[in-house]
Structure formats: structure tokens, C-alpha cells
Amino acid sequence: MTTPMPAEISHRSKEPTVVEIDGFRGRLISANHADYDSARAVWNGAIDRRPHLIARCIGTADVIAAVRFARDRDLEIAIRGGGHNVAGTAVCDGGVVIDLSAMRGVRVDPTARRTWVQAGALWGDVDHETQAHGLATTGGIVSHTGVAGLTLGGGVGWLMRKHGLTVDNLLAVDVVTADGELLRASRDEHPDLFWALQGGGGNFGVVTSFEFRLHPIGPTVLAGPILWDATDAGEVLRFYRDFIRDAPDELGTVVRFGAAPPLPVIPEDLHWRPVVMVGTCYAGPIEDGERLLRPLRTSRTPLIDLVGPAPYVGFQSALDSTVVHGWNYYWKSTHLPELRDDLIGVIAEHAFSCASPRSYAAMFHLKGAVSRVAEGGTAFGNRQASHAITLDAVWRSGEDFGDRDTAWTRGFFTALGSFRQGVYVNFLGGDEDPDRVREAYGDSVYDRLVDVKTKYDPDNVFHHNQNIRPDAGTRMSGASRARRH
Numbered sequence: 084m085t086t087p088m089p090a091e092i093s094h095r096s097k098e099p100t101v102v103e104i105d106g107f108r109g110r111l112i113s114a115n116h117a118d119y120d121s122a123r124a125v126w127n128g129a130i131d132r133r134p135h136l137i138a139r140c141i142g143t144a145d146v147i148a149a150v151r152f153a154r155d156r157d158l159e160i161a162i163r164g165g166g167h168n169v170a171g172t173a174v175c176d177g178g179v180v181i182d183l184s185a186m187r188g189v190r191v192d193p194t195a196r197r198t199w200v201q202a203g204a205l206w207g208d209v210d211h212e213t214q215a216h217g218l219a220t221t222g223g224i225v226s227h228t229g230v231a232g233l234t235l236g237g238g239v240g241w242l243m244r245k246h247g248l249t250v251d252n253l254l255a256v257d258v259v260t261a262d263g264e265l266l267r268a269s270r271d272e273h274p275d276l277f278w279a280l281q282g283g284g285g286n287f288g289v290v291t292s293f294e295f296r297l298h299p300i301g302p303t304v305l306a307g308p309i310l311w312d313a314t315d316a317g318e319v320l321r322f323y324r325d326f327i328r329d330a331p332d333e334l335g336t337v338v339r340f341g342a343a344p345p346l347p348v349i350p351e352d353l354h355w356r357p358v359v360m361v362g363t364c365y366a367g368p369i370e371d372g373e374r375l376l377r378p379l380r381t382s383r384t385p386l387i388d389l390v391g392p393a394p395y396v397g398f399q400s401a402l403d404s405t406v407v408h409g410w411n412y413y414w415k416s417t418h419l420p421e422l423r424d425d426l427i428g429v430i431a432e433h434a435f436s437c438a439s440p441r442s443y444a445a446m447f448h449l450k451g452a453v454s455r456v457a458e459g460g461t462a463f464g465n466r467q468a469s470h471a472i473t474l475d476a477v478w479r480s481g482e483d484f485g486d487r488d489t490a491w492t493r494g495f496f497t498a499l500g501s502f503r504q505g506v507y508v509n510f511l512g513g514d515e516d517p518d519r520v521r522e523a524y525g526d527s528v529y530d531r532l533v534d535v536k537t538k539y540d541p542d543n544v545f546h547h548n549q550n551i552r553p554d555a556g557t558r559m560s561g562a563s564r565a566r567r568h
């Protein structure tokens with residue numbers, strides 16, 4: 084679709100472009116602005132898009148003004164929270180980016196165990212404020228990931244088996260709809276919209292603020308990775324499978340396959356050595372965690388065992404430097420069932436054959452509280468899966484690993500073939516078949532999402548995302564007809 088470009092935001096002009104949006108107080112950044120290139124860059128350096136205008140909002144009134152401005156001119160809208168999505172949906176070619184990155188406020192009520200978070204906040208912002216009171220909610224495992232996109236897709240993290248997904252802890256949101264109207268959605272207010280926002284992504288409006296439930300965590304927790312040589316992957320995974328089967332909900336684990344990153348905690352002689360790394364975080368008393376984890380830590384002799392008491396807030400940023408802004412990324416992902424021997428064989432065969440030392444696969448253990456919410460209880464699908472795995476090609480500019488490791492992720496994904504069981508919508512890449520969005524939800528949740536989409540955004544104004552299309556047959560303008568087909 085070619086988006087019409089209104090004269091007042093033309094970037095072909097040699098003169099500084101005068102852009103005004105009625106009632107907008109934040110910054111408007113167009114192509115001739117000194118900050119344009121940094122403002123349009125997202126986490127994934129492989130994404131290179133040129134919006135007509137970036138509307139960096141400083142409040143909800145700005146969001147309303149920007150939505151109305153874009154709609155009145157039939158401009159495409161992209162929504163930017165933390166800018167982390169691998170598919171780069173936070174930025175569009177042409178159109179208007181509604182950029183929330185200046186809205187990072189976090190307020191905590193320690194007594195009520197609640198936090199209110201503006202939609203441009205990153206998980207590091209939330210953990211910093213909530214851990215000052217020994218509280219936390221389930222967030223992502225990298226602190227520079229945005230709260231908004233992660234939450235709206237579901238939210239998996241170290242605490243999910245004990246406290247549920249991020250959306251299971253969501254109590255209410257403020258959301259600007261496609262008509263530029265501000266609504267509050269919760270279980271009691273617009274409950275259909277609230278349900279859809281608990282996993283349905285950025286399809287239903289621009290969320291400006293989230294309210295979450297908090298839980299006592301740490302501030303010191305038992306956490307850290309255990310590393311084994313890649314050649315031991317099969318045996319380690321068989322032990323791991325049996326170990327986690329009856330593990331208490333307090334134990335969160337993520338298995339990372341790839342070269343050992345040069346983190347300060349990892350001795351230099353292990354840097355870049357292919358390893359299977361089981362990351363652990365125990366959300367309970369440290370001595371209970373020590374007792375529980377002993378068999379895993381002593382099964383086969385690890386190369387190194389880095390599990391120990393650690394500040395939760397520090398642990399939440401331990402992986403930040405392994406996934407740097409501006410590197411190039413290509414992901415494929417799927418949910419998986421319990422690790423049968425034949426599945427372990429496929430993983431062990433493919434996980435280490437990438438070319439880039441920065442490429443890796445990461446497998447999150449689900450179950451626990453995630454699977455105790457009924458399917459359809461929120462819009463997050465496939466709650467009974469055991470694991471979510473992402474296969475992540477990573478290369479820096481100038482390196483020639485891109486094609487080879489993109490082929491590696493695709494080959495690995497194909498090899499997982501019959502084991503695949505749905506997918507987490509936030510791990511979908513930018514070149515997926517649209518059917519994979521349905522796969523992320525399952526038929527009945529997807530169909531319900533279509534109903535909510537048709538009610539709140541019948542023209543598919545918010546379509547620059549993992550799109551849920553409104554039902555055909557409702558009213559459509561010419562431009563929106565183009566968006567639907």
C-alpha cells in the first residue's frame with residue numbers, strides 16, 4: 084500500500100519542515116530533523132524504515148492528538164513502546180510512529196502491591212522501582228525490553244511459573260482507541276477489550292498506562308546459570324526434563340544453546356565455547372532453592388556453576404549485553420511439548436550448527452501457573468505447551484553470518500516439524516505466514532479476537548503488528564479496504 088503523504092510533512096523539501104499537530108506537546112520528528120535516524124532506529128538493526136513522522140508523545144493527550152491526526156489524513160500508524168520487537172513493527176515506512184519512549188514513569192503502592200506503568204517504560208524501569216520495596220511482577224528476562232509490547236503479547240519470564248504471565252498480573256489499562264477515545268479497560272470496564280489486550284498485541288488501540296499486581300520477590304534471590312559443554316547437551320537435557328517435571332512453581336528456568344557469551348561472570352577461558360546453559364531463578368526462600376537445585380547442579384560435572392544468591396534486579400539485566408541494540412537479528416520460534424528423547428535429539432543436532440558466535444537458541448520452561456489459567460481465560464494461546472523456544476540468528480554489520488544463520492534458524496525450525504505446538508506471538512519474526520498469528524492463539528481465541536477487533540477497530544487502523552483482521556463485511560473506507568486485503 085502506498086501511503087499518501089500530506090504536504091505539511093513532506094521530507095523532500097529542503098526547508099525545515101513545519102509540522103504541527105493540534106494539541107500535541109511532545110516532539111515531532113520528521114526526516115530533516117537531526118534526531119530522525121536515531122528516532123527511527125529500533126532494537127533490530129536489520130530493520131530500516133522511514134516514517135513520515137515520529138510523534139514522540141509526553142502524555143495521553145498527545146496520543147489522542149496523534150491518532151486523530153493520522154486518521155484524518157489516512158496515514159498508516161505504527162506504535163512504539165520499547166522498540167524491541169524483532170519484526171520491527173514499532174516503525175513503518177511512511178506514516179506516523181506513535182512513539183511512547185518518553186513516557187517511562189512508574190508509580191508503586193507498596194501497601195496495595197500495585198504498580199502503574201506508563202507505556203514507554205522498559206522492564207528495567209519497573210524492576211528498579213518495584214524492587215525498592217522487595218516487590219516484582221513477571222517481566223521479560225532482558226531489562227531493555229519494553230513493558231508495553233511484551234505485556235500486550237502475554238509476557239513470559241522467570242516468575243511466570245509461580246505468579247503467572249505478565250497478562251495474568253494485569254489489572255487495568257488506559258487505552259486510546261482507533262476513534263481517538265480514551266477508555267479504561269479492566270475486568271469490570273470494557274471486559275471484552277481487556278480480555279483481548281491480555282495477549283492480543285497492539286491490535287486494539289494505543290495503551291498509555293498499565294496497572295499490575297505485585298508480589299514479594301527477593302530483593303536477593305537464588306539465581307544464575309549452570310554451563311555444560313555442548314557435547315553433553317543430550318544428556319543434560321534428559322536430566323533437565325526429568326528434573327523440571329515435578330519442580331515447584333518457584334523454579335523458573337531458561338535453557339540457552341550457543342557459544343558462552345563474554346559476560347563478566349563467565350571465566351575468560353570459557354568465552355565463545357559452545358555450551359548448554361541452564362539459567363535458573365528461584366522465587367522463594369534461598370535455602371529451599373539451594374536444596375532443590377542441588378541435583379541439577381551436580382548432575383554431570385558442569386564446566387561452571389554460577390548459581391548463588393543475587394540481587395533480583397541485577398539478575399534481570401544479566402543477559403542485556405548479549406542482545407545489543409543495533410545488531411541484526413532474525414528469529415523463528417515455536418512452542419514445544421515435553422522433551423521426549425527424539426525431540427532432544429533434534430535440538431542437540433541443530434542447536435550448535437549456527438555460524439555466528441552470537442547466534443543462539445533459548446528455551447523457556449512454561450507450565451506451572453501459566454497452564455493453570457484456562458485456555459481462553461485471557462487472549463494468550465497455547466497455555467498447555469511445556470516450552471517456548473526461539474531460534475535466534477545474530478550478526479553485526481559487516482559480518483557475513485546473516486544468510487547462513489537465517490538459513491540455520493529456518494532449517495532448525497523445519498527439523499522441529501511435528502513437535503511444533505503453536506507459538507508465542509511476541510516471538511514471531513517479520514516474514515511469517517499470516518496463518519502463524521492464528522497459530523499463536525488457536526482457533527477459538529483467534530475468532531474471539533476477531534470479534535473484539537471488529538467492534539473496536541473495524542477499519543484495521545492498528546494493523547502494523549501481528550495483525551488480527553476485523554471481520555469482512557463491516558464498514559470500510561478505500562484505504563482501510565486496502566489494509567484488509
Ligand SMILES: Cc1cc2nc3c(=O)[nH]c(=O)nc-3n(C[C@H](O)[C@H](O)[C@H](O)COP(=O)(O)OP(=O)(O)OC[C@H]3O[C@@H](n4cnc5c(N)ncnc54)[C@H](O)[C@@H]3O)c2cc1C
Nearest residue numbers: 164165166167168172223224229231232233239285290548
Ligand atoms: C532480546 C529480547 C528479549 C526478549 N525477552 C522476552 C521475554 O523474556 N519475555 C517475553 O515475553 N518476551 C520477550 N521478548 C519479546 C518481546 O515481548 C517483544 O519483542 C515485545 O514486542 C517487546 O515490546 P516493546 O514494547 O519493546 O516492543 P515494540 O517494538 O515497541 O512494539 C511491538 C509492538 O507492540 C505493540 N505495542 C507496543 N507498545 C504498544 C502500546 N503502548 N499500545 C499498543 N500496542 C503497543 C505494537 O503492535 C508494536 O508494533 C524479547 C525480545 C527481545 C528482542
